[in-house]
Amino acid sequence: MTAPTINGTRYPQPIDALLPAxxxxxxxxxxxxxxxxxxxxxxxxxxxxxxxxxxxxxxEHAQRTRTKQTRTAMIVRGALLTPPTDPDSAPVPLDYAEPIGPHPAPAPAVPGHTSPADPTPVTPPKIAPTDPAGQVTVVGHPDTPTPTPPARPAVVWPVILLALPAFVAVWSGWVGLGGLTGFGVVHPLPGIADGFSINTAITLPIGVETYGAYALYVWLSGRVPDAARRFAKWSALGSLAVGALGQVAYHLLVAADVTLAPWWITTAVSVLPVAVLGMGAALAHLVRAHD
Incomplete structure (x- = not known):
């Protein structure tokens, strides 16, 4: 047996007929x-x-929700825009209203005196004090905190004075150690510029010390990803330690009148340019990793 439908027929009901039910x-x-x-x-x-x-x-439910929210917002807005009722500003009944006519002008208020209609004492206006030069002195509220003047950044020019003697000592030490380990004058452009020559010993101070200073800057700047900051930290400390050991080795060899460095010192010094190149490329990639 077919179940009765909404409108009493046995045919399928349209949506409009099922909606009220x-x-x-x-x-x-x-x-x-x-x-x-x-x-x-x-x-x-x-x-x-x-x-x-x-x-x-x-x-239909969404439409009712929007309508309710709109009505609530209008009620709240109307309550906020409606000024509060002041009992003193209520209209005066007609029976007790004053007769229409010209009113006498109010007498000017004298500071410190009261008027018969208003017993509240009149407070004289405050005048800002002036200095002997006649300029007005601005007096702030006692609860207002005094703004702290911005701190001046520390000067960095003394670093130049510190770096000049260190540069001379480091440069001479690395160039001297390079001469003891096989670095010397070469002709990098044979057949093209035979007269052009360069001492390869200068690659040691330029590579090791420059990378150490740059890695130290990246580490302390705080503007790089964490991976780059960690790599810069340890590589800067390692580069500065290698630079210090290089200076110690050179001065010990010179003090002992050694004209040719031992093989293990020569091996360590000869791989420094390659190590500096690898660390510099890795640090450059890590610095730009967030891009």
Whole structure:
């Protein structure tokens, strides 16, 4: 036996006919509209028609929510814009109103005196004190904190004076150690510029000390990713330690009148340019990793 329909017929019901009955369904507290399964069970309809009916119920619920929010916002705005009622400003009844006519001009208020109509003493206006030169002195509120003047940045020019003698000593030490370990004058452009020559010993102070200073700057700047900061920290400390050991080795060899460095010192010094190149390239990639 076919279940009775909404309008008493046995034909499938249109959505417009099912919509009022769907609104009248009893729902649990907090549920704004029935589920699709309940619509299919209550009205003996298929899934497509239940989806269509549920979509209309959801649209009506959303419209009611927007309307309620708009009405609430208008009520709140009207309450904020409505000035409070002042009992002293209420209109005077007609029976007790003063006769219409010209009113005498009020007498000018004298500082420190009161008028008969208003017993409140009149406070004289405060005048800012002036200095002997006639300029007005601005007096601040006692509770207002005095702004702290910005601190001046520390000067850095003394670093130049410190770096000049260190540069001379480091340069001479590395160049001398390079001469003891096989670094010397070469012709980098044979057949092109035979007269052009360069002492390869200068690559040691330029590479090791320059990288140490740059890695130290990257480490202390605080403007690089964490991986680059850690790499710069340890490589800067290592580069400065290698530079110090290089100076110690050179002065010990010179003090002992050694004209040719031992093989292990020569090996360590000869790999420094390659190590500096690798660390510099790695640090450059880590610094730009966040880009």
């Amino acid at each position: 769907a609104r009248a369904l009893d729902l649990p507290d907090g549920q704004p509209f029935p589920s699709r399964n309940r619509l299919m069970r209550e009205f003996r309809i298929g899934a497509p028609k239940a989806d269509d009916l549920l979509a209309r119920l959801k649209a």
